[in-house]
Amino acid sequence: NAGVTQTPKFQVLKTGQSMTLQCAQDMNHEYMSWYRQDPGMGLRLIHYSVGAGITDQGEVPNGYNVSRSTTEDFPLRLLSAAPSQTSVYFCASRRGDSEQFFGPGTRLTVL
Amino acid sequence: GQNIDQPTEMTATEGAIVQINCTYQTSGFNGLFWYQQHAGEAPTFLSYNVLDGLEEKGRFSSFLSRSKGYSYLLLKELQMKDSASYLCAVRSIGSWGKLQFGAGTQVVVTP
Numbered sequence: 001n002a003g004v005t006q007t008p009k010f011q012v013l014k015t016g017q018s019m020t021l022q023c024a025q026d027m028n029h030e031y032m033s034w035y036r037q038d039p040g041m042g043l044r045l046i047h048y049s050v051g052a053g054i055t056d057q058g059e060v061p062n063g064y065n066v067s068r069s070t071t072e073d074f075p076l077r078l079l080s081a082a083p084s085q086t087s088v089y090f091c092a093s094r095r096g097d098s099e100q101f102f103g104p105g106t107r108l109t110v111l
Numbered sequence: 112g113q114n115i116d117q118p119t120e121m122t123a124t125e126g127a128i129v130q131i132n133c134t135y136q137t138s139g140f141n142g143l144f145w146y147q148q149h150a151g152e153a154p155t156f157l158s159y160n161v162l163d164g165l166e167e168k169g170r171f172s173s174f175l176s177r178s179k180g181y182s183y184l185l186l187k188e189l190q191m192k193d194s195a196s197y198l199c200a201v202r203s204i205g206s207w208g209k210l211q212f213g214a215g216t217q218v219v220v221t222p
Binding site (some may be wrong): 001031033035040041042043044045048051056058090094096097100101102103104105 | 119141143144150152153154155156159162198200202207208209210212213214
């Protein structure tokens with residue numbers, strides 16, 4: 001199994017540009033989440049999904065959209081990037097009450 | 112909501128023991144996780160406690176007291192490779208199993 005994969009690993013955007021961070025898992029996990037990690041602030045939940053077609057907001061959803069059309073994929077869309085969205089983004093998945101598995105992360109810089 | 116507190120940084124000598132404390136406040140506790148995160152990498156699962164008491168896994172142990180809203184992670188026989196950030200995360204009932212993370216404790220192991 002590849003586990004949780006994320007692309008791209010690094011990205012630089014200009015303010016106002018849009019992009020999609022990709023996340024996929026091959027473990028048939030129903031739960032998937034997106035986090036951002038900033039220095040001194042730990043991991044903060046952006047959006048999460050409990051199955052295909054079901055998503056909900058986390059702590060810091062503003063400026064981000066998600067959809068879950070398949071069990072495997074959970075893309076995160078930035079509609080109009082802002083410098084405040086410069087961060088490291090992690091996707092995670094789990095089955096039931098088990099532990100979460102994290103992807104390798106995407107390091108995003110918005111100029 | 113949840114408040115999760117853990118120390119920002121701890122330093123210890125190779126071969127020693129370090130105890131990382133985590134206190135939390137939550138409505139409807141449903142499990143506490145510890146993750147390890149090396150610089151520039153994704154978090155990886157270390158331990159899970161849902162009942163009071165001590166869980167031991169090799170050099171790492173985790174303790175939980177639900178009545179006190181308190182957990183600790185004990186790292187024994189410290190090795191240089193244990194230098195990392197250690198994240199405490201709490202899951203609550205009725206929130207689709209969302210995890211709330213603390214800011215992390217940076218452990219520095221010195222020779």
